[in-house]
Structure formats: structure tokens, C-alpha cells
Amino acid sequence: MSSKSPKAEPLVGVIMGSQSDWQIMRKAAEALEELGVAYETRIVSAHRTPGRLYEYANNAQARGLKIIIAGAGGAAHLPGMTASMTNLPVIGVPIQSKTLKGLDSLLSIVQMPAGVPVATVAIGEAGAANAGLLAASILALSDADVAKRLADWRARQTAAVGETPKSD
Numbered sequence: 107m108s109s110k111s112p113k114a115e116p117l118v119g120v121i122m123g124s125q126s127d128w129q130i131m132r133k134a135a136e137a138l139e140e141l142g143v144a145y146e147t148r149i150v151s152a153h154r155t156p157g158r159l160y161e162y163a164n165n166a167q168a169r170g171l172k173i174i175i176a177g178a179g180g181a182a183h184l185p186g187m188t189a190s191m192t193n194l195p196v197i198g199v200p201i202q203s204k205t206l207k208g209l210d211s212l213l214s215i216v217q218m219p220a221g222v223p224v225a226t227v228a229i230g231e232a233g234a235a236n237a238g239l240l241a242a243s244i245l246a247l248s249d250a251d252v253a254k255r256l257a258d259w260r261a262r263q264t265a266a267v268g269e270t271p272k273s274d
């Protein structure tokens with residue numbers, strides 16, 4: 107996988123522990139895409155590719171990234187280890203695991219020791235989508251264009267919610 111926005115330099119790094127996480131993490135990418143935020147996607151694993159993680163986390167800020175979204179399942183060390191090596195905000199996405207339904211992922215990501223924060227979202231697709239929205243909200247603080255697109259998106263979401271439930 108590579109950058110989805112070749113013209114703009116990526117501001118958000120969407121990383122995941124395995125190719126098998128992509129079906130969930132694509133929701134973060136889709137949210138960023140919809141809000142016009144340039145991002146890149148990478149498979150990086152604290153367990154399987156520790157050298158790649160070290161290089162990615164240590165160089166992320168110098169490469170111009172502003173936020174990292176990290177998704178992992180099971181013994182999900184990727185978000186925390188990423189946060190240990192960068193001052194960028196790290197948003198952790200717990201991937202649903204087969205055996206423990208993602209509770210293992212959630213607890214691995216959320217229970218960080220004081221001093222190394224990871225902003226943890228909910229397990230699975232909704233969490234991944236929210237991670238993308240959160241990243242856009244952070245960028246919107248200093249980017250009026252993203253702020254406008256985010257406000258418009260929120261307004262459309264609100265307008266799409268009907269007031270009266272339809273009967274089948």
C-alpha cells in the first residue's frame with residue numbers, strides 16, 4: 107500500500123499491524139479521503155517488523171506527518187510503541203480479534219502508562235472511522251479548509267437523520 111494522495115504530502119499516517127487489519131482500517135482512510143486530508147497507509151508491526159516501526163515512528167514528524175492512526179489486534183503493541191518514539195498525536199484503533207472479539211486489543215491499546223498517551227477509539231469499523239474524523243478535527247484547528255469540509259460533513263450527517271422512524 108502507498109500514499110492515496112500522490113499530489114499532496116501526507117499529513118496523516120495510517121498504519122496497521124497486518125494486511126488482515128486493512129478491512130477495518132480502510133474506514134479511517136475513507137473518512138480522511140472524504141474530508142480531503144492527505145494520508146498514507148503502511149503495514150508496520152512492533153512484533154514482526156520492529157526495524158520498520160523504529161524507522162517509521164522516528165522519522166514521521168520530520169517527514170511532515172502531523173498525526174498517526176495505528177490499528178492493531180490481539181497483543182496490540184503497535185500504537186503504544188509508536189507513541190513511545192514520536193511526539194505526534196497517536197490515535198489507536200483496536201482491531202476485533204477472532205478469539206477475544208477485540209477486548210484484548212482494546213485493553214492493550216488503552217492501558218498506557220502515564221507519560222506515553224495513545225488516544226484510543228472504539229473496537230472495529232466505527233472506531234476506525236472515528237479515528238479518521240478525529241485526525242481531521244485536530245488538523246482543522248489550524249487548517250480552515252479542513253475545518254469547513256468537516257463542518258459541512260457534520261451538517262450532512264445531521265440532515266440525514268430522519269425524525270420519524272419508518273415502518274417496514
Ligand SMILES: Nc1c(C(=O)O)ncn1[C@@H]1O[C@H](COP(=O)(O)O)[C@@H](O)[C@H]1O
Nearest residue numbers: 123124126151152153178179182183184
Ligand atoms: N498487534 C499486532 C502487531 C503489533 O502490535 O505490533 N503486529 C501485528 N499485530 C496483529 O496481529 C493480528 C493478526 O495478524 P495476522 O492476521 O497477520 O496473523 C493483526 O490484527 C495485527 O494487527
